Amino acid sequence: LSSETVNTKVGSFTPAKARYASHFYLQDPKYKGACYTGMWLSGKPHGHGKLVWASTAQTYEGEFRNGLYNGFGRMIFVLNASAGVAEEYKGEWKDGMMHGQGEMSYSDKQVYIGHWMHNVRHGHGVLRMGTMTSPTPSIFTGNWDNDKRSGFGVMDDIMRGEKYMGMWDNDARSGNGLIVTLDGIYNEGRFSLNKLMGQGILLCHDNTKFEGDFCGDAQVNGKGVLTMPNGDRIEGTFQGQWNEGLKINGLYFKGTGPEENSAVAFPDRAVSTHSPYYIPATKKWRSVFNECRDRLGCLGNDEPDLKKAWKSVAEDLVRAPVAKTMHQEREIIDDILKGVDLDQAKKIAKDKKKLQEYLIKAFSLPCHPLGRLLETLVDVYRATYVGMGAHSRLLPHAVEEIKSYIERVYAIIRILFPSLPNEDFVHVGDSNEADGQSEGGGLDSNTLLGPLIFPRFYPPLFTLYALHNEKNDSAYWERVLQLNKRTDLALMSYLEVKRTFWLASEETNGLVYEADLTDWKHTHYYGKAVDAFQQISTKFSPMEKISVLKETFHRIHKEVQDFWKGEEKIVSLDDLFPVFQFVVIRSRVHHLGSEIDFIEDLMEAKYRAGEQGHMFTTLKACYYQILNEN
Amino acid sequence: MASVAGRYQFKIVLLGEGCVGKTSLVLRYCQDKFNDKHLTTLQASYLTKKLNIDGKRVGLSIWDTAGQERFHALGPIYYRDSNGAILVYDITDEDSFQKVKNWVKELRKILGDDICLCIVGNKIDLERDRHVDGAEAEAYAKSVGAKHLLASAKLNKGVDELFLELAKAMVTAQDASASNGQSSGRRGASSRKRGVEIVDEQPAGQPKKGCC
Numbered sequence A: 001l002s003s004e005t006v007n008t009k010v011g012s013f014t015p016a017k018a019r020y021a022s023h024f025y026l027q028d029p030k031y032k033g034a035c036y037t038g039m040w041l042s043g044k045p046h047g048h049g050k051l052v053w054a055s056t057a058q059t060y061e062g063e064f065r066n067g068l069y070n071g072f073g074r075m076i077f078v079l080n081a082s083a084g085v086a087e088e089y090k091g092e093w094k095d096g097m098m099h100g101q102g103e104m105s106y107s108d109k110q111v112y113i114g115h116w117m118h119n120v121r122h123g124h125g126v127l128r129m130g131t132m133t134s135p136t137p138s139i140f141t142g143n144w145d146n147d148k149r150s151g152f153g154v155m156d157d158i159m160r161g162e163k164y165m166g167m168w169d170n171d172a173r174s175g176n177g178l179i180v181t182l183d184g185i186y187n188e189g190r191f192s193l194n195k196l197m198g199q200g201i202l203l204c205h206d207n208t209k210f211e212g213d214f215c216g217d218a219q220v221n222g223k224g225v226l227t228m229p230n231g232d233r234i235e236g237t238f239q240g241q242w243n244e245g246l247k248i249n250g251l252y253f254k255g256t257g258p259e260e261n262s263a264v265a266f267p268d269r270a271v272s273t274h275s276p277y278y279i280p281a282t283k284k285w286r287s288v289f290n291e292c293r294d295r296l297g298c299l300g301n302d303e304p305d306l307k308k309a310w311k312s313v314a315e316d317l318v319r320a321p322v323a324k325t326m327h328q329e330r331e332i333i334d335d336i337l338k339g340v341d342l343d344q345a346k347k348i349a350k351d352k353k354k355l356q357e358y359l360i361k362a363f364s365l366p367c368h369p370l371g372r373l374l375e376t377l378v379d380v381y382r383a384t385y386v387g388m389g390a391h392s393r394l395l396p397h398a399v400e401e402i403k404s405y406i407e408r409v410y411a412i413i414r415i416l417f418p419s420l421p422n423e424d425f426v427h428v429g430d431s432n433e434a435d436g437q438s439e440g441g442g443l444d445s446n447t448l449l450g451p452l453i454f455p456r457f458y459p460p461l462f463t464l465y466a467l468h469n470e471k472n473d474s475a476y477w478e479r480v481l482q483l484n485k486r487t488d489l490a491l492m493s494y495l496e497v498k499r500t501f502w503l504a505s506e507e508t509n510g511l512v513y514e515a516d517l518t519d520w521k522h523t524h525y526y527g528k529a530v531d532a533f534q535q536i537s538t539k540f541s542p543m544e545k546i547s548v549l550k551e552t553f554h555r556i557h558k559e560v561q562d563f564w565k566g567e568e569k570i571v572s573l574d575d576l577f578p579v580f581q582f583v584v585i586r587s588r589v590h591h592l593g594s595e596i597d598f599i600e601d602l603m604e605a606k607y608r609a610g611e612q613g614h615m616f617t618t619l620k621a622c623y624y625q626i627l628n629e630n
Numbered sequence B: 001m002a003s004v005a006g007r008y009q010f011k012i013v014l015l016g017e018g019c020v021g022k023t024s025l026v027l028r029y030c031q032d033k034f035n036d037k038h039l040t041t042l043q044a045s046y047l048t049k050k051l052n053i054d055g056k057r058v059g060l061s062i063w064d065t066a067g068q069e070r071f072h073a074l075g076p077i078y079y080r081d082s083n084g085a086i087l088v089y090d091i092t093d094e095d096s097f098q099k100v101k102n103w104v105k106e107l108r109k110i111l112g113d114d115i116c117l118c119i120v121g122n123k124i125d126l127e128r129d130r131h132v133d134g135a136e137a138e139a140y141a142k143s144v145g146a147k148h149l150l151a152s153a154k155l156n157k158g159v160d161e162l163f164l165e166l167a168k169a170m171v172t173a174q175d176a177s178a179s180n181g182q183s184s185g186r187r188g189a190s191s192r193k194r195g196v197e198i199v200d201e202q203p204a205g206q207p208k209k210g211c212c
Helices: A286-295 A306-319 A327-338 A342-350 A353-363 A370-385 A392-416 A445-468 A469-481 A488-492 A504-513 A527-538 A542-564 A571-589 A592-602 A611-628 B023-029 B068-080 B095-115 B124-129 B134-143 B159-183 B186-201
Strands: A017-024 A034-042 A044-053 A058-063 A068-080 A085-094 A097-105 A111-117 A120-129 A139-147 A149-159 A162-169 A174-183 A186-191 A197-202 A209-217 A220-226 A233-241 A247-253 B007-016 B046-053 B056-064 B084-090 B115-122 B147-150
Touching: A044 A197, A085 B134, A097 B023, A111 B115, A120 A186, A120 A286, A120 A370, A139 A370, A149 A286, A174 A197, A209 A233, A233 A286, A286 A370, A286 A392, A306 A370, A306 A392, A342 A353, A342 B124, A353 A370, A353 A445, A370 A392, A370 A445, A392 A445, A392 A592, A445 A469, A445 A542, A469 A592, A488 A571, A527 A542, A527 A571, A527 A592, A527 B124, A542 A592, A542 A611, A571 A611, A592 A611, A592 B068, A611 B046, B007 B068, B007 B095, B007 B159, B023 B046, B023 B056, B023 B084, B023 B115, B023 B159, B046 B159, B056 B159, B068 B095, B084 B095, B084 B159, B115 B159, B134 B147, B147 B159
Parallel strands: B007 B056, B007 B084, B084 B115, B115 B147
Antiparallel strands: A017 A034, A034 A044, A044 A058, A058 A068, A068 A085, A085 A097, A097 A111, A111 A120, A120 A139, A139 A149, A149 A162, A162 A174, A174 A186, A186 A197, A197 A209, A209 A220, A220 A233, A233 A247, B046 B056
């Protein structure tokens, strides 16, 4: 309230329009029996106040507008005063109703945190369902429509030891979905009335696969094909619960032996996620993004309004409860607020570094719409892929999901910085710049957001890669440990590194054949390159990992140059490859296969044919060489 | 690789046994330096060159491979998505020509006709030590639909020509596949779209060479 509305004139008989007072409601249909203490405007509660029903102790404390709950407020709903049964809502209100973000603690111990509309759960929200006896509640994370689960959602059912991720309708699992269980079973299909019905796929940890008719989760009934890990298969009719034995009436076919284990050779890592029951990543978490758009003042399909968007950001930042915001954050908020004027927004968008700085700040503030968005995305990602969701078969889903986040977050950022290039249309021309010259030049969603977004999602995502590559990575690790038992010179000799590039003087060269040197493990040669390469696991985005690679090659060349004072140089890959292999072996990177797959899947396409692509290809080649060579 | 408005971008992979001089050929081509100790670039395993062929701008990125026999199995990692391959043998070394034949067989098997091949007999400065019959090599190249050229990195003979020949072949191949796509109307549109998608994702198999 601005001070002009308050009557401060001494001696005036007209009461001030706005003032602080208490009032006991006798007649009012809504507030009958309650006592209001707080700010008034023109005879209605307006501003901060507290409403208490003396008979039940039902209480609302928070903001009012024109006599209605509006803004942030806390309500204790008393259901049964004598038994002390009550529910509590803390959150946003609009025109007297729960509307916006809010948290409700129900009398049955359930807690809902999420979006509300017209007094019911609507939009993105998380419901924790805990009973008195279970310390770990089951959790639903997903979309709500008119108080019912509807759309995409993830249900982490701790009691049953399974996680469902898929579509919902009218509070029941309905449509495409999949279940992963504690036993490592992956069951995918079409759900109806909360149950898996009709065609579906069931995959076990050991690659046993059933494809056929279901009449419940892991409940097989009807035609199908059962394929064993060794390639044998049975076609026929099946009946029963997967874990309790199946009744089979069918034909047995001897397989042609286990499928060629192409994983060790050269896997074409185009993972096919596209089973008929697959849900595209763009269909997931739509409300999360829509609610962020709403926050930025674009309701529904409205065209974004730059001024409105920045005004909303400012409002959100100012409204942030100061008590919760630490001093340092307060400074950041002030900084951001200073940057709110629109000309500045345009200037920021032109300067990649400034823009990134702004985004880092915004993403770190939960009260900023962008910070809130990212925080929610991290939450839903973890809700999906941590715990039982850490299942190697979910890797393709997780990869696709993070790619989709980057695109969609970028689209939202364009509301605030409309001068950023629109990526709804693919620029074919851009991908042409294969010679690496485009590097650092143009801004696109990946260059801009990759370094900001990947670190937050890295732990669950990389866990999936590690699970997916478990076999190869442990085989690789064994090889690396074995190779590392050799001394530097013995190893270089084994790898057929050209003598010139041993970077050892003639006298030392003779020592390599002496057996007593075998326990001399200290790395002398190419040590700086080894140090550089080890950094690969400390970087969280594909491009940063590629930079590590670039630095490694750079240091290899530098060490050769320093040793030979420019007389000799590594020019061809014939010479470079064995040296690089030496460096990689000495670096002892534990999950190198996972690192490679991570880069492969998430590296930007435009770099593939360029120098970075060649370096990465050499790394891949090196990994397979170490893995497969005896 | 895609091309746009008269621009072409090709990936060429360089295959051949260790000592046939494939790296020297590229160095000669890209920097006109042979066996020079004062190279400006730190490494020659990845080089680029821009060309102008009949007014068409062509960019080449040339990928070296490790030629030692023990690295043979790594070939597919390097040559995937290549538009062209240069297979180098040493005319004084019959064995190196046999290796080229192996590569050709493998490339044709895996990439089919999507890749333009150029077989190069290097070291023609050592003509008197020739052990690979010129006519035979020529006939072989013809039989597998490859170009055959002779060169000497040392004397800088035939080097520009070989890259130019290959670049022309790749332009022709790309134009052909583009016009194929266009003439068949709807399929043209869909394959153009596919061309775009390839940029974004890992192509599953070997992509039809970009039509746009």
